Amino acid sequence: MDVSLGKIKVILDHFNASTTSLDSHQNRSSSVLQPLSDNSLRYRNWTQRSAAFMLNLFPVQGSPWGSSTDSQKKVELSAAEVESVRSELADLEERESHLKAQLEHVDEILRSARLSGYLFIRTRWTALPGEPPPLDDTDVDDWLPRFVVLHGPCIFFYLFSTDLSPQDSTLLSDIVEVGPLQSLMREDEETRYAFFMLTRQELRYECSSISKIQVESWLSVLQTDCKSSQMFRSASRASRLLLSAASKGSRLFSEGRTVAAAATVSLRETVPFLASNYWRAGSENTSRGWIQGALAIPAAAYMLQEQEAHAAELERTFIAIKPDGVQRGLISEIISRFEKKGFKLVAIKIVIPSKDFAQKHYHDLKERPFFNGLCDFLSSGPVIAMVWEGEGVIKYGRKLIGATDPQKSEPGTIRGDLAVVVGRNIIHGSDGPDTAKDEINLWFKSEELVSYTSNAEKWIYEDN
Incomplete structure (x- = not known):
């Protein structure tokens, strides 16, 4: 047979399911007596298209031809071509699982x-004070x-x-x-x-x-x-000013604030119990001191909540300069961007991670097809591991870094300015509070993290 033919004639006998001799005899009899139904025609057309598609996956012109038992020609596939089929099927399964994950994500968004x-x-x-106005x-x-x-x-x-x-x-x-x-x-x-x-x-x-x-x-x-957030912040600021002024001008109010703070922390205490204690103390103006203390209860609650919120805002994140960023001499450029923003460096070291360590770092991507490539790259050279601290540092750190694909990163971001392809995007940053905590614990020991006060903090965070 001429192997240079551009098309293959599909022989249905090689692709239809086998049947018993009795069924074959009945089918032949019925085909003589009755015309083909629409469903049967559609099935045969689909079989032809499927068979042709599978055969066209291979370089058929160079494929050897053999003979079947009924002297009809068929394609014989080599081991490499069979492996190619398996690879194609694996890629299709991977694509199917990815599409399924996307559909589940969209469904979750629409529901919640x-x-x-x-x-x-x-x-x-x-524009900050002293900066030139933005371009029109x-x-x-x-x-x-x-x-x-x-x-x-x-x-x-x-x-x-x-x-x-x-x-x-x-x-x-x-x-x-x-x-x-x-x-x-x-x-x-x-x-x-x-x-x-x-x-x-x-x-x-x-x-x-x-x-x-x-x-x-x-x-x-x-x-x-x-509006709700602004009301809460205004109440917090007012209570803080009230308590600050009272602590400077009134000893009794200071006592009342102490009692109120204790009552806020331990809710088992009751107002009548506090009043009786003040009455038994025999202090002058006891009623006034008790009333001021009782009024300070909600104010102290606001103040404590605001202090907790401020402590939570000074969060920490993990940032790593990958081997390509180190080899390209971008360490000082990347560090300076975080410092200029006002974030504080609390830990830094240079390491060459093993592949096992890289697999722990990328454990959430273990099922992805590019997992091994990521681990090989991270362990291919020195990495600068860092921990940065500051208000909103996790979210804004991701802004500074830019999108995973440098081609989609905005100008002004680290990847948008310094990287070109997604496989060499020079830097890694934690994408959330839980991830930041896990990555910091993986890369650093607790004694390697330094807590200190920077002289610049009063110019960054404190109110004038």
């Missing part, structure tokens, strides 16, 4: 999110479509609704102002309705959509949440 949908997003940083870029269309999800106390920004991890996120507690923007008329002559969100880090998110109802829904929910 408070709000979700595509919005056009652009970001603006508020009104003619630049930098609105980027993002799938935005409001889930619990956080807003997530995904590139696509099927993505398993967000590109960006912001806590509702970080949003200090929400308001409408003027409608926009784009080049496609569609009107877009817009609103903005301003965070405590002076980052402004501007969001727009052609759906007015969608924008109004987001605006209503965010304004309600923002």
Whole structure:
């Protein structure tokens, strides 16, 4: 047979399921008496297409031909070609599992999110005192479509609704102002309705959509949440000022504050019990001191809650400069970006991790096909392991780093400025509080972490 033929004639006998002789005799009789049904025709067409597809996976022109028992030609596959089929099937199974994970993620979002949908997003940083005003870029269309999800106390920004991890996120507690923007008329002559969100880090998110109802829904929910957060912060500041002033001008109020703080910590104590104790003490103006102490109970509660929140904000994250970043001499460049932001370095060392150690670091990616490649690369050379501390350092550290794929990273980020391909993206950063804790414990011992006060902190965090 001529092996240079461009097409293969598919012989159905090689692909149809075998049947017993009795069934074959009955089928032959029925085929003579009755015409083929539509289902039978569709089945045969599908069989032909499937067979042709499988055969066309191989370089058939160079494949050897053999003879079957009924003297009809068939393709004989080598061991390498059989292995190629298995590889193709494994890739299809991997693709199927990935699509299944994407569908489950979308289903979870639709079931549990408070709000979700595509919005056009652009970001603006508020100019700091002494900085030049931002360039007038009104003619630049930098609105980027993002799938935005409001889930619990956080807003997530995904590139696509099927993505398993967000590109960006912001806590509702970080949003200090929400308001409408003027409608926009784009080049496609569609009107877009817009609103903005301003965070405590002076980052402004501007969001727009052609759906007015969608924008109004987001605006209503965010304004309600923002108003609640502002009321809590205002009450906390007022209670702190009240207690501070009272501690300077009134000994009795100081005693009352002490009692109130004790009552806040140990809720088993009751107000009548405190009053009787003050009465038995025989102090002058006991009623006044007791009333002031009782009034200080909610104020002390606010103050303690705010102190706990502030302590939680000074979080720690794990940052690693990968072997490609070390070999390219980017250590000082990367460290300077975190220092200029105002974050504090509390641990640093240079190590060459083993492959087993790299597998522990990437344990959550163990089922991914690129797992071994990641571990081989991380253990291929020296790594700079660091722990940084600061308010919002986990979330903003991810902003400084940029997207996993440097081609999708914004200009100004580390990967956006210094990396080109995803396999050599020079830096790693923890993506959440739990991950940061696990990675710090993996790379560092507790005695390697240094707690100290930087002289710059009073210029970064303290109120004037």
